[in-house]
Amino acid sequence: MTRYFIRTQSKAHFSALSPMFKESLSYVSRSEPEVVIADLPEEEANRLSGEGAELIPSRQYEPFPIQPTDYIYQPLEHHPRNLTDVLRHNKADQAWAQSRGAGVHIAIVDTGICGSMAEFPAAKRSPHSWAASGLGSAWTDMRGHGSMTGGVAAATTASHGRYNGVAPDASLISCKTSFDDTELYQIYDHLIQLVTSGKIGRLVVNNSYGAYQCSPPAISLTDPFPAIVQRAMTRGIVPVFAAGNNHVVVCANQPSACGPNTIWGVNSVDDVICVGTVNENNVMDQPPASPGGYTHRDSSRGPGQFAHRTTKPDCVAPTYGEVIWGCGYTAMEWWGTSGAAPQVAGLAALMLAKDSTLTPRQIQDIITQTCVALPVAASCAGSGLIDCRAAVAGA
Amino acid sequence: MNGFIIFKTPDAVEKFLASPRITNLKSDAQFERSAQDPLIIFRKVLPEELSTIRELAGQFGGDTRESIQYHPF
Numbered sequence: 279m280t281r282y283f284i285r286t287q288s289k290a291h292f293s294a295l296s297p298m299f300k301e302s303l304s305y306v307s308r309s310e311p312e313v314v315i316a317d318l319p320e321e322e323a324n325r326l327s328g329e330g331a332e333l334i335p336s337r338q339y340e341p342f343p344i345q346p347t348d349y350i351y352q353p354l355e356h357h358p359r360n361l362t363d364v365l366r367h368n369k370a371d372q373a374w375a376q377s378r379g380a381g382v383h384i385a386i387v388d389t390g391i392c393g394s395m396a397e398f399p400a401a402k403r404s405p406h407s408w409a410a411s412g413l414g415s416a417w418t419d420m421r422g423h424g425s426m427t428g429g430v431a432a433a434t435t436a437s438h439g440r441y442n443g444v445a446p447d448a449s450l451i452s453c454k455t456s457f458d459d460t461e462l463y464q465i466y467d468h469l470i471q472l473v474t475s476g477k478i479g480r481l482v483v484n485n486s487y488g489a490y491q492c493s494p495p496a497i498s499l500t501d502p503f504p505a506i507v508q509r510a511m512t513r514g515i516v517p518v519f520a521a522g523n524n525h526v527v528v529c530a531n532q533p534s535a536c537g538p539n540t541i542w543g544v545n546s547v548d549d550v551i552c553v554g555t556v557n558e559n560n561v562m563d564q565p566p567a568s569p570g571g572y573t574h575r576d577s578s579r580g581p582g583q584f585a586h587r588t589t590k591p592d593c594v595a596p597t598y599g600e601v602i603w604g605c606g607y608t609a610m611e612w613w614g615t616s617g618a619a620p621q622v623a624g625l626a627a628l629m630l631a632k633d634s635t636l637t638p639r640q641i642q643d644i645i646t647q648t649c650v651a652l653p654v655a656a657s658c659a660g661s662g663l664i665d666c667r668a669a670v671a672g673a
Numbered sequence: 674m675n676g677f678i679i680f681k682t683p684d685a686v687e688k689f690l691a692s693p694r695i696t697n698l699k700s701d702a703q704f705e706r707s708a709q710d711p712l713i714i715f716r717k718v719l720p721e722e723l724s725t726i727r728e729l730a731g732q733f734g735g736d737t738r739e740s741i742q743y744h745p746f
Binding site: 388389411421423457458459460462463464467470471486487488489490495497501502503506509520521522523614615616619 | 675676677705707708710712714738743744746
């Protein structure tokens, strides 16, 4: 038996067809009465075709592969905290008397940003944004993730948005990608040209993506994408990378352990700033609210596949509560290390707005030297919790 | 399939792109040049075409590498 869509020429044609198959009907279309669905043996199907009916065999579709992020970001009905509390926690609000990020651009390499949110008014949205072919406007975000990272870095309440990000006066360049490294290469190619041509001034790039795996990926630092990220730094561009979410659920490591290493690829290069995450109480080994779910204990551990001078992550930032997600707001237990990295990207923008001559290395050094130390090994939390007020003061 | 072809010189890029074996590919394959590097990004290449591209790139000193897919953290 095969299931068919059966399309007749008219209601009269349907009535004129052999009556036998009508006992096999499983469905009659409401909007198209000439279309029915039936399970038929081959002989009956051939007979109906001979009577002028069009038979279309049914087709089995498969679900699209589920993205890791579908599991990692679980919305809660309510959380007592939000992005404003996180910005008090990392002392961004205390840094704004010294700098709010004006004149500095932050590129968000991500799933796009919802440009209709009040937190991203026209003045904040750079015309130099970029979108990979086929993904639509850089200022749309069907996934939600890029609006989260962009909002944490540089949302503003100036146009009646609900939240400020760390650098509320910085400009955003949305770089929308499907995270194929050929696109990532082109994004950095584009950004380097913007800087070297003088179209924009100082630039920070947030990179909240990477490899979900437990053993070293086959990546060389001379591959095109890692190589162009390193070249961007020689042009004064400041790349900030999320450490990853590999420690417990993905790689089955002990939550309290500060190893083995699960920070891979260019995210682990010495001169990029690599960021992990902690909870409201500055810890990263507690179980999730939902058994088996992801939370802060999944923050990837160092020292980093390619780190030599530094131990990755360089630092950690807190993530919890309600945050911008897509074209709205979502409360979550954590925001992944994806939500931690843009806090540091915003912090770098605050520092550059205060002193535009700082090099990427100086920014990394000041941020790590002003961290609040945490009682865990460096391969868990690096130099500790970021302190935006102290870091901007030191810039 | 997407990926990179990394050449040693801009001249090799020109020769590769001008080759009839590339311009006559049957698929919708796309080749984009880097603004900064002697490098070509290819997209929409059929798996059966990859060996042709790899072989031709090799004739001009090019190294072919398939793309890596990352995911949001």
